Amino acid sequence: MADWPHGGAEAAALEPYKGRYVAQDGLEVLYDSDSPYDVVRWLRKNGLRARVWKVPATAEDAGSFLTW
């Protein structure tokens, strides 16, 4: 991990949130929930901007999906 973009720090920050929807700002998780709607509601209430996504819980979540 030493040669990763953040030396593994981003991976470590996400580790506790597998399967959760999070608001992520840089290497910091600001908020987490089981619902993306709840996360965005929290962001808007606090006037913040962040990456909103579901942290992968399985290899399939993190896959590259062939689509057609």
Next chain:
Amino acid sequence: MTYPFVELQRDPSGPPRPVLDVVVGEASEVLVPCLVDSGAMNTLLPDWVADLAGIDRTGAPTTTLGVGGSGVLAHLVPTVLTVGEHSWEAEVGFCDPWPGSWGLLGQHSFFRYFVVTFRTADFKLEIAPVPG
């Protein structure tokens, strides 16, 4: 524009992925991570993104797409997407159910508009709008 790949947690892990944060419509406070996927034909996002961006799918054409080995229903809607300072309008498929953690930026609605360089050796992604 150069962006670092996104690291994933240890399990499931693997190497960092080429993911871009995309603003969908006018919901500028929400950055939606999307895998830059040259194997995907379409640009696809989970349906909840359309809800939160206020994008109306009523009457939008639908299609069933194969994603991850199963079929998902996609509403196809022309949508303004923004990465960094650059915005473009393209057809996006809003999908329900959606099996992944991130959206997909595919050939029709992303690679058509950008020159994309994968610098996997140092986990960076370069994109530049196609001239003209």
